Amino acid sequence: MYVVFIILSIIVAFIRKGRFSNIRYSRFSLWYLLILAFLIYAGYIVGTIMEIQFVLDYSYWIYFAVYVLIMITVVFNLHNVWSYILVVGVGLNFTATFLNGGKMPILQSALDMARITDNGQLYLSYFGATNQLTITNPYVMSLCKIIGIPLGVTGLPISAGDIIIAISIFFIIQKMMVVPQARKATPQERLAYTDQLKYTSEFNLDEIAKATKDTPESFVPPVISSKTASKLDDTQNNLQKNKKSTYDESLLADDISSKKKDNIE
Numbered sequence: 001m002y003v004v005f006i007i008l009s010i011i012v013a014f015i016r017k018g019r020f021s022n023i024r025y026s027r028f029s030l031w032y033l034l035i036l037a038f039l040i041y042a043g044y045i046v047g048t049i050m051e052i053q054f055v056l057d058y059s060y061w062i063y064f065a066v067y068v069l070i071m072i073t074v075v076f077n078l079h080n081v082w083s084y085i086l087v088v089g090v091g092l093n094f095t096a097t098f099l100n101g102g103k104m105p106i107l108q109s110a111l112d113m114a115r116i117t118d119n120g121q122l123y124l125s126y127f128g129a130t131n132q133l134t135i136t137n138p139y140v141m142s143l144c145k146i147i148g149i150p151l152g153v154t155g156l157p158i159s160a161g162d163i164i165i166a167i168s169i170f171f172i173i174q175k176m177m178v179v180p181q182a183r184k185a186t187p188q189e190r191l192a193y194t195d196q197l198k199y200t201s202e203f204n205l206d207e208i209a210k211a212t213k214d215t216p217e218s219f220v221p222p223v224i225s226s227k228t229a230s231k232l233d234d235t236q237n238n239l240q241k242n243k244k245s246t247y248d249e250s251l252l253a254d255d256i257s258s259k260k261k262d263n264i265e
Helices: 002-015 020-025 031-049 053-057 059-075 081-098 108-113 121-127 160-177 187-197 205-214 226-264
Strands: 104-107 131-134 147-151 154-158
Touching (some): 020 160, 053 059, 121 131
C-alpha cells in the first residue's frame, strides 16, 4: 500500500515540476536507519514466506525493531506539520500491532467491505507476516484494519493509521521534491516596497524634500562675507610665511653643520 502511495506521490510531484535533485535541499537526518528498517523488513517477509525458523521464532521482535527504526527516523525529521502527522499514524499502527501479538488484526468486516471473497487467503499469502485475520474482538479494535477498499479482482483492508501514514507520505514527498517558484510582485506590492525605501534611518525623504521646498535657505550653504574672507586670506598668508621661515632655518642649520665638519677635517 505504501509503495503505491510513494509512486503516486512521485508522479504528482513530477506533474508539479518537481525534481529528485530538490531532495538534497531537504534536511533529512538518519536516512540510513530507514534503509536499514527496509532491509530488515524485506528479510522478515522473505524469511516468513520461506519458513526460516529463526525468523519465525523472533518474528515479534524483528518486526518491533523495524517499527523502532522507522519511528526514530521520523522523530529526528520533524520539519513540518506532515512529519508530526506521520508520527501519529505510525504510532497508531504500532499500538494496534504490538498489543495484538506483533501482527495487525484484520476484521471480517474489512474483508467484506473490500469484497474479498476468499476469506483473505490471497492477501494473507503475501502479507501474512505482518497481518492476521481475527474473528474475535482484538485490543484497540478501532485502530485495527476495519476498513476495506475494493480494487476489482481483490481488495485492500486498511486501518486508520494506514490512511494517516499514506496522506503524510504524499505531502512530505511533495515538499521534498517541489520547490516553490518565485512569484512576480504585483504593482501594489512594488509600490508598497518603494514606499518602504523612502525611509532612511529615522528620516523620511518625502518630509526632507518638502522642507527643502518650503525653507530652501535652511539647506543652502551660508555665504561668506568679505571681512571673513579677508581674515581667511591673512591666516593663509601667515601659514605660508611660517612654513617658509621654518624651511630657511632648516637650510641654515644644515649649512653650519657642513662647515663644522670641513673645519674638523
